[in-house]
Amino acid sequence: MRTGIATVCLSGTLEEKLRAAAKAGFDGVEIFETDLVTSSLSPEDVRLLAADLGLGLDLYQPFRDLDSVPDERYRANLRRAEAKFRLMGRLGIDTILVCSTVAAAGAAYTDDDGLRAEQLHGLAELAAGHGVKVAYEALAWGTYVNDYEHAWKIVESADHPNLGTCLDTFHILSRLGTGGPDPSGIEAIPGEKVFFVQVADAPKLSMDVLNWSRHYRVFPGEGQFDLPGFLGHAARTGYNGPVSLEVFNDTFRQADVERTAVDAMRSLIWLEERTAKTLAAASARGTAHDGAVEPTPAQLAQASRANAMRLTTLPQVAPPAGLNFAEVKSAAGTEATGALERLLAQLGFAPRGDHRTKPVSLWTLGEARIVLNHQGAAGVAPAISALAFDVADAVTAAARAVQLKAQPVPRTSQANEEILQAVRAPDATEVFLCEDTRWMQEFGDGDASPQPAGSARIDHINLAQPWQHFDEAVLFYSSVLALTPEASQDVSSPAGLVRSQVMQTALSDNAAGDGGALRRSVRLALNLAPWIQADSVKGTLRDTFQEHIAIEVDDLIAHAAACRRRGLPFLPIPENYYEDLDARFGLDPEFLAALRGLDLLYDRDAHGEFLHFYTATVGSVFFEVVQRIAGYDGFGAPNAPVRHAVQFAAQSAARRAG
Amino acid sequence: MRTGIATVCLSGTLEEKLRAAAKAGFDGVEIFETDLVTSSLSPEDVRLLAADLGLGLDLYQPFRDLDSVPDERYRANLRRAEAKFRLMGRLGIDTILVCSTVAAAGAAYTDDDGLRAEQLHGLAELAAGHGVKVAYEALAWGTYVNDYEHAWKIVESADHPNLGTCLDTFHILSRLGTGGPDPSGIEAIPGEKVFFVQVADAPKLSMDVLNWSRHYRVFPGEGQFDLPGFLGHAARTGYNGPVSLEVFNDTFRQADVERTAVDAMRSLIWLEERTAKTLAAASARGTAHDGAVEPTPAQLAQASRANAMRLTTLPQVAPPAGLNFAEVKSAAGTEATGALERLLAQLGFAPRGDHRTKPVSLWTLGEARIVLNHQGAAGVAPAISALAFDVADAVTAAARAVQLKAQPVPRTSQANEEILQAVRAPDATEVFLCEDTRWMQEFGDGDASPQPAGSARIDHINLAQPWQHFDEAVLFYSSVLALTPEASQDVSSPAGLVRSQVMQTALSDNAAGDGGALRRSVRLALNLAPWIQADSVKGTLRDTFQEHIAIEVDDLIAHAAACRRRGLPFLPIPENYYEDLDARFGLDPEFLAALRGLDLLYDRDAHGEFLHFYTATVGSVFFEVVQRIAGYDGFGAPNAPVRHAVQFAAQSAARRAG
Helix, strand or coil: CEEEEEHHHCCCCHHHHHHHHHHHCCCEEEEEHHHHHCCCCCHHHHHHHHHHHCCEEEEEEEECCCCCCCHHHHHHHHHHHHHHHHHHHHHCCCEEEEECCCCCCCCCCCCCHHHHHHHHHHHHHHHHHCCCEEEEECCCCCCCCCCHHHHHHHHHHHCCCCEEEEEEHHHHHCCCCCCCCCHHHHHHCCHHHEEEEEECECCCCCECHHHHHHHECECCCCCCCCHHHHHHHHHHCCCCCEEEECCCECCCCCCCHHHHHHHHHHHHHHHHHHHHHHHHHHHHHCCCCCCCCCCCHHHHHHHHHCCCCCCCCCCCCCCCCEEEEEEEECECCCHHHHHHHHHHHHCCCEEEEEECCCCEEEEEECCEEEEEECECCCCCCCEEEEEEEECCCHHHHHHHHHHCCCEECCCCCCCCCCCCEEEECCCCCEEEEECCCHHHHHECCCCCCCCCCCCCEEEEEEEEECHHHHHHHHHHHHHHHCCEECCCEEEEECCEEEEEEEEECCECCCCCCCCCCCCECCEEEEEECCCCCCCCCCCCCCCCCCEEEEEECCCHHHHHHHHHHCCCCECCCCHHHHHHHHHHHCCCHHHHHHHHHCCCEEEECCCEEEEEEEECCECCEEEEEEEEEECCCCCCHHHHHHHHHHHHHHHHHHHHHC | CEEEEEHHHCCCCHHHHHHHHHHHCCCEEEEEHHHHHCCCCCHHHHHHHHHHHCCEEEEEEEECCCCCCCHHHHHHHHHHHHHHHHHHHHHCCCEEEEECCCCCCCCCCCCCHHHHHHHHHHHHHHHHHCCCEEEEECCCCCCCCCCHHHHHHHHHHHCCCCEEEEEEHHHHHCCCCCCCCCHHHHHHCCHHHEEEEEECECCCCCECHHHHHHHHCECCCCCCCCHHHHHHHHHHCCCCCEEEECCCECCCCCCCHHHHHHHHHHHHHHHHHHHHHHHHHHHHHCCCCCCCCCCCHHHHHHHHHCCCCCCCCCCCCCCCCEEEEEEEECECCCHHHHHHHHHHHHCCCEEEEEECCCCEEEEEECCEEEEEECECCCCCCCEEEEEEEECCCHHHHHHHHHHCCCEECCCCCCCCCCCCEEEECCCCCEEEEECCCHHHHHECCCCCCCCCCCCCEEEEEEEEECHHHHHHHHHHHHHHHCCEECCCEEEEECCEEEEEEEEECCECCCCCCCCCCCCECCEEEEEECCCCCCCCCCCCCCCCCCEEEEEECCCHHHHHHHHHHCCCCECCCCHHHHHHHHHHHCCCHHHHHHHHHCCCEEEECCCEEEEEEEECCECCEEEEEEEEEECCCCCCHHHHHHHHHHHHHHHHHHHHHC
């Protein structure tokens, strides 16, 4: 599949955009007119630079408001177009994007498909003289032409070899449900008349389509459109031209150009694979729309070769089977490191000794494993530095991650040590890929058994994400690790709203069967607070925001009581909370007293109950202990504002104290 | 008018919110339940604190999903309500807000006004036993009850002395145009059955009303709702209770609590005055809806006393008659200060000498006056530090500003010097209020005549605003200085989108008459770039953003040529721009050559033409020179991306170089 990106997706100067696109591995770019007009590079400079970078210049865009206009205006438009055709000759670009007209207020335009076909034919004839092809696109908010079927009907009737259509996923999929035609109709268009394909994803928002388009588009896999289904239709037409990203996004426009380009490239690699899977699943079943059934590797290979796009696929991985360990980094010998060790001991974790060769120690509670890395920089507060996932084949998983543009983490290992595969997540957290826990043998006395006996495990990990990398993080964890993003939720805190995005694996098959709690192998919660900046060093995030590791136990009340006896500093829960809890749920007085006495929080939904408590914070890390009862599958979201408020008040008090 | 604010409008802990509300001068607050539940203050603590602060506790809110529910659920709701009534007794709050039900998915609720009236009557009866009044409010997205007329109909039929209605401007005005009833119908409700009035403004957005409400509300005067018209209706019912702000806004939730409270208070003072004016104008003309005619002072005084709300008004001012001067601050003796002086001289400004007693110098070009203040801190780049407006009565204008919570700028003056009134704008820029230019006599030889002869003047000033204070700035300039906000516009830059908000005076009467350009006394452009932080010191804003002063001249080409001869460093405009300009406008080749030769920019609209150029930047300041031809009333917005891109590229190059 030929990959492309419009320069408007990226921040910076035109030269910076082109260099970043090439470095990220794109085959070509669309030159967005404003980027050229505002650049000091001449068209010839741009052509040379692109050639040097091995980057195709695949499209010049946009040309607006050509059609439906009165004759005099049309002639002015042809003059304007001819200037652009000459410019394209200097750039070496052979295709121009023409958008359907958005009539100016009070303009004397004509709503007549015959006139539009005639005007587009005239433009195509002029273009032919300059060796230019015209790709006509229906804007979702076009005054007269606003769906792809209408645009194609006009192109068909204009009938000129230099005129074709451009398919844009946003303009097509944003209109589903508000009168737009189903994308399956794309297959009726001959592939050679599809001159260009632009792709963008988007969250499903209920707002006017123009603002939705201009501010909220995201890269494929970061929104809610069915892009693999769409691209499957495009592939079936026989189209084999560029699949090019055109994403207007307020955040991406501000973010670092090189990492946005990498995020963009990852999204196309993901889309390419998912499209191949959709096609393979459809051909395996003879139906087109259900990607839920996993195709076999042979079916996948066949599907990826069976169309003109030649879709490349990646090493396949299953979702992780668990969280193998989490690592917290702090500076050796500091007060904070001592406080962390004390906290783990008070939580019931047992020290399993130091690593044989590295300044790293291991703590376990049942199946929950936490590594304390003492190599933190002095002056940087303790922070979550790594997560490890249980995978079936670590080398394959790492290979997939690297093909998805994840940055490998180089590690030096002694000859007799386990070689662990690891890559860096968008927020710089290290992500380890583990097949087992043999690495535990390198700690202390080499005993790798769970200890103390018990069924505690990591329930979830909550990571703070800088706003610049939030969408990128969602795509990273879904494409690299096959986690599924749930609908995001806003939680109020005294410092502003926090967007919580859960990424998790599916419920396990025996979930409801054993009478115990619902099981998911991995639950990850990404928290976006707008004040977390990308240039924050981990551990120096603004102190009103923290990350945590949550441990699941079987009997929370007993566990909490034991923790209290060991002197654990609980996060103190306000008395008002318990009164409200009682008003809401009418709890048994004895149970309520137990909650109150141990600073426990409680939630209930139609499926089950949730008990949990939090510890005090060390640096930017705290811990949570949870118990899931019956079918409860959430995270105690109604209690999150309490946690945020108490943590905020503690920090306010600490600031005032000095 | 009794003023109030809901705690949910503000950031911080409950105690911080209460203290900030009291400090800003509010009469009372609404306690938002989450703020109490998450607080370590007991209800008794809150009551005592509020009493200490002289703050009324006017409302407890919200109580959700009471009505339309099955009987068992209703009884559980009454238990929940009774717990809240007891809590309110401890707080000393006598009114609770009950929202119309938003049915949960799959809930077996009943759509029956009779049942609702019965259930509300039952609640009111229970409330009466606790001395509590129930204010029933229609949420705009209520499943069954979503407009105020429907809510009032149910309250009326429930017929209980402890049951009334709450009117919320957002829920009412957001539904205008989508089937909601006109707010004039409010006047049919007896004032004693209006138990509470909540006010919020909002920009007119086309999106789902729930998200619009939860994220985009702003304080009165910062959006586009007709709040004075609304409040006039409420006043006519005889309502004399609190007018209380309930604003859910993502930015305010993050901003400093004390300044948000001041912004909020200013908005109510503004609303109070505007409501009195609306009532006065209506009673003067016997019609209710047109606020365009200014009432006389006697009419205004009469209207402000003629209703139970007892509306307070402010000293009246007319919009400013001009920009008297602008001040740029820089550190004495630095290279940047020298560069600024050189720039002004090259622009044609004449040095008018130093101030008699202060390290400040004056430069003029025609009627354009720029003060160079040499008292800037070392290491802080030159920045625009003050604007001065021409007003008819400076003492009155300053008194109005201070009543609108503007912070006065204390100034020391020698005995024989002009006393200038000044207040601080939200971004810390000093705003001077001048009746004349006698202050010029304190500079150099004391000559206060325009010099050199000519008709140059300040056309507009462009200020960068931190995102935390953008809405506050709009309200500041409209309420304090009677400038009118125009629709805002997004401009693309290589570092992200920039929101441009023009604030200006009306077109002058002789605008079209004299064949010359359209005249406005004052044009101000506020620029919001999301990366500008409130804690930036002026002059250390991120270097991809700058502010400028634009000078209008009568013959731009001649002026530019003279500037070039004087060696002015122009902002270099890319050749690609001129090719695009020619493609768009088909310009006369000689004229185009003149533009190209002098780095001039050009725009044209249906009303006229605009010529302009920019200088290089010193610190965070640059200058623009403009010429308006015939009816052109804009700012060359199509050229703004060129300016941003060239400035960005220059900064990128400077960063790479050093």
